[in-house]
Amino acid sequence: MKQTKKIPETFLGVGYTRDRAGLPLEAVRVPVPRPAADQVLIRIAASSLNPLEYKLADLNFMGRTPPVVLGLDLAGVVVDVGDGVSGVGVGDAVAAMADLNGDGGWVATGGSEGGYALAHQFLTVHKPTSLSFPDAAVLPMAFLSAFAGLYRTVQAGDTVYIPGGGGGVGHLAVQMAARPLGAGLVISSGSTPQSIALARQSGAHHVFDYKRDDIAAEIAKLTGGEGVDLVFDATYSERGFVETAKTVRRGGNWIVLGVGPGKTTRLAETQSPVDAILAERGAEHVNVNLLRYFSEPARLDSEARAFLQRGMALAMEWAAQGLVVPHIDQTIDSTVEAINAGLQSLQAGHGVVGKVAVIVDRDLALGASR
Ligand SMILES: NC(=O)c1ccc[n+]([C@@H]2O[C@H](COP(=O)([O-])OP(=O)(O)OC[C@H]3O[C@@H](n4cnc5c(N)ncnc54)[C@H](OP(=O)(O)O)[C@@H]3O)[C@@H](O)[C@H]2O)c1
Known part of the structure; x- marks a missing residue:
């Protein structure tokens, strides 16, 4: 040593x-x-x-x-x-x-x-x-969270909704989707002029105010009534989850960071309509959670280690290249x-x-x- x-x-x-x-x-x-x-x-x-x-x-x-x-x-x-x-x-x-x-x-x-x-x-x-x-x-925790949600999932040209694009995870996720991963349309949201501005600056094509706008209706207009290919929700908001689930297209992916609907208090499980909304659309509920790698050690297998290592390398590479800053x-x-x-x-x-x-x-x- x-x-x-x-x-x-x-x-x-x-x-x-x-x-x-x-x-x-x-x-x-x-x-x-x-x-x-x-x-x-x-x-x-x-x-x-x-x-x-x-x-x-x-x-x-x-x-x-x-x-x-x-x-x-x-x-x-x-x-x-x-x-x-x-x-x-x-x-x-x-x-x-x-x-x-x-x-x-x-x-x-x-x-x-x-x-x-x-x-x-x-x-x-x-x-x-x-x-x-x-x-x-x-970068590490916020970037790896966005990376775990979006890498190998967003395809070039996809329509993507990332609520909270002014957040720690959100602004990196918007940049990642819009720039290196090449999403065709990136939609985001915020509740303050500052967070809305950061989501825009991060490359979102449309940013709505989640406290004022009917975002599901706006997304329906932008996508010809279909909804987005993929939602990445890192907001930990039970109310927000219900709204964002309504924006995913038939057969699309609804990706949530962390414990997911009904579990965000961590103290008591609550009822969430999210799975019923997704089932109606034949959309998939995908859960990504960095904590699980450390609370269930078997998950931290060689594949997971290689994935996280790739994420850390890309965090530095994309930041140095000005892609995800x-x-x-x-x-x-x-x-x-x-x-x-x-x-x-x-x-x-x-x-x-x-x-x-x-x-x-x-x-x-x-x-x-x-
Ligand atoms: N388990 C894991 O792997 C993992 C890893 C990292 C983070 N997390 C969790 O993920 C969450 C986000 O982390 P962060 O670092 O990005 O936090 P953050 O910097 O505080 O950002 C939270 C964002 O959520 C937005 N937001 C809140 N309610 C919303 C709603 N109803 N609709 C749309 N946007 C909404 C806020 O927007 P405004 O400010 O504009 O209102 C803000 O931009 C935290 O709860 C964190 O603990 C989990």
Whole structure:
């Protein structure tokens, strides 16, 4: 095992220290982990905020024993590698996603002390020099979510509806469909001038206001009464699911990110008419869920690993080529206060479009690109 010097024994992370503690997160001193086989240890330059992080703090549904440090999107420099790691080594600038049932790398110190997190080699890619650490850091979870929904599913020329095209996942999904995957018509939605503008800027041909417009009727007009070939719904809105299911054509695909209709509270299952609406149209209900790879380990087989690895590589490639470019709405320091305020805004569903970048190590993140 190769190892650099000066890796501290502990760092002051940000996370939850009690089961289902919810927000606010707290500062917690934890050991710097050691990489097992096929893992790398990354000194974090930048990370991002994802809704998953307040949900894990609320419900601890991955069954972890606290303390759990969050900040699962990672960009930084490899400082140690486990056995069997090849192709990425100590000193390399990388982007990665930590295991979703593992620990992340947010620090409470605003950058005066480093943050460290482990990532599997298959979820770690070299960061192109043209991409900044914050740009690389906001991509992994949101990009992989869009990728899992759309890659190998959208065919060139398809008509696609992606509600919420101003969201973290949504704006990347709109770009992916409209640009590298070559959809013929991309329709999206939002509820604020800012999110509607981001969906348009991301390449959506039509963007509706989901609070005001009859989007199913508008989509029927745009598609000659047929509906779209494919819906990718990453909004986690039970009401929204019912509306978007009505826009898919006979024999089309309705793809939902996460647990899906009737299950979004995670606490109690509710009745959802979505499957009946889809059955009427002979449309397929497809569920994509990154969490499942980590809660049901058998799913993380060699095919899934190769798929996710391809996703991480394309995240960097398409961003460097300007095809799928993350929009960073806010950049915050890695402090308990700033992270809690950012997560509270995400949880409230207002005030954030695109992504929030977290600067974990200011010198590394904003210094000369590497
Ligand atoms: N299980 C998984 O694999 C996985 C992975 C990643 C994310 N997720 C989940 O996916 C969801 C989205 O993540 P994110 O990072 O994109 O969150 P986000 O940045 O907060 O975006 C949420 C988006 O949903 C839109 N929205 C909300 N209700 C809507 C409705 N009824 N119709 C249309 N759009 C609606 C919002 O639009 P406006 O702001 O314009 O209102 C916003 O753009 C979260 O719940 C997250 O936990 C799951």
